[in-house]
Amino acid sequence: MIVEMKKGALQEQVNTVVERARSFGFDVQLNQGTDKVVVAILGSDTGKAPSDAFAVLPGVESVTRVMKPYKLASREFNRRASKVKAGDIEIGGKKIVIMAGPCAVESQKQLMDTAKSVQKLGAKVVRGGAFKPRTSPFAFQGLEDEGIKLLAKVKSDLGMLVISEIVDVEHIELLAKHIDILQVGARNMQNYSLLKELAKVRQPVLLKRGLSATVTEWLTAADYLMAEGNKKVILCERGIRTFEDSTRFAMDISSIPVIKRFSHLPIIVDPSHAAGHFEYVPSIAKAAIAAGADGLLIEVHPKPEEALVDGLQSLNLKNFQKLMSELKPIAEAVGREI
Ligand code: PEP
Ligand code: MN
Numbered sequence: 001m002i003v004e005m006k007k008g009a010l011q012e013q014v015n016t017v018v019e020r021a022r023s024f025g026f027d028v029q030l031n032q033g034t035d036k037v038v039v040a041i042l043g044s045d046t047g048k049a050p051s052d053a054f055a056v057l058p059g060v061e062s063v064t065r066v067m068k069p070y071k072l073a074s075r076e077f078n079r080r081a082s083k084v085k086a087g088d089i090e091i092g093g094k095k096i097v098i099m100a101g102p103c104a105v106e107s108q109k110q111l112m113d114t115a116k117s118v119q120k121l122g123a124k125v126v127r128g129g130a131f132k133p134r135t136s137p138f139a140f141q142g143l144e145d146e147g148i149k150l151l152a153k154v155k156s157d158l159g160m161l162v163i164s165e166i167v168d169v170e171h172i173e174l175l176a177k178h179i180d181i182l183q184v185g186a187r188n189m190q191n192y193s194l195l196k197e198l199a200k201v202r203q204p205v206l207l208k209r210g211l212s213a214t215v216t217e218w219l220t221a222a223d224y225l226m227a228e229g230n231k232k233v234i235l236c237e238r239g240i241r242t243f244e245d246s247t248r249f250a251m252d253i254s255s256i257p258v259i260k261r262f263s264h265l266p267i268i269v270d271p272s273h274a275a276g277h278f279e280y281v282p283s284i285a286k287a288a289i290a291a292g293a294d295g296l297l298i299e300v301h302p303k304p305e306e307a308l309v310d311g312l313q314s315l316n317l318k319n320f321q322k323l324m325s326e327l328k329p330i331a332e333a334v335g336r337e338i
Pocket of ligand 2: 103104273299309310
């Protein structure tokens with residue numbers, strides 16, 4: 001932590017900063033510039049000390065943290081990229097993992113038809129929301145428990161892995177019993193009581209980026225999941241809110257290399273919620289793989305015009321098939337496989 005004193009700060013004000021740092025057990029290095037003093041506060045766990053404890057002191061101009069607020073999710077904690085295992089697949093390895101399926105589980109037929117088709121086309125995981133966090137309370141909220149049972153049936157009949165969103169601590173037991181990857185939606189990225197409970201499950205957790213979360217806030221939220229020993233965390237970029245309204249959200253492609261630089265966790269991309277329109281989904285998906293994403297989470301519906309949720313951004317089977325074939329050479333070009 002770096003404490004910059006105001007120009008002309010009194011010696012006793014500098015001394016107070018030094019004493020406070022020592023009271024936390026930290027070492028101090030004083031740097032006397034031509035017109036101001038800069039106090040470097042040194043220690044392996046300065047992150048535990050509130051920076052405000054220094055910022056409020058008289059004579060202090062600013063306090064800057066040098067260390068990142070996240071630890072367990074950082075590259076410093078784990079130099080090598082983590083591979084997250086789910087069933088017989090690995091996310092973060094050479095193979096790009098495709099997760100595809102409807103936004104919401106609507107019926108046994110809808111889910112089974114979609115799952116069979118996307119499996120044939122190369123998807124290893126089928127997605128489907130049973131508990132839907134809808135913006136309006138009057139919109140379809142999902143089939144809830146029944147939806148989870150339908151996902152469990154797909155899993156046993158087709159041998160596919162399933163991913164579904166968890167919105168409430170009270171559903172953890174049900175989902176942990178049937179679902180292979182638990183998805184934390186964008187709206188719950190900072191629901192810390194949910195994250196703390198999910199840290200205790202053995203399944204991988206997919207943590208979507210919050211609608212307006214910075215990469216640092218996202219990785220710090222990932223620390224909550226890892227703090228109790230669950231190392232199986234997968235990040236998912238799904239677009240962020242900007243002033244641009246021609247797409248539903250703005251896909252932050254740059255977060256992929258940024259995450260790869262600062263974190264060891266695998267990152268996949270959800271092009272569907274960023275796009276908001278099926279026509280944009282393939283371009284975003286291809287860009288994501290080119291940029292180094294470890295996988296994709298794509299909304300696919302056999303009849304998007306009949307979808308209860310997110311029909312406009314869902315690929316039909318023909319478009320999904322086309323995208324899968326277009327992704328192959330891109331994956332190869334960046335040293336990956338699909
Ligand atoms: C979803 O994947 O269905 C979903 C609701 O996504 P997000 O949390 O990214 O909005
Ligand atoms: Mn959706």
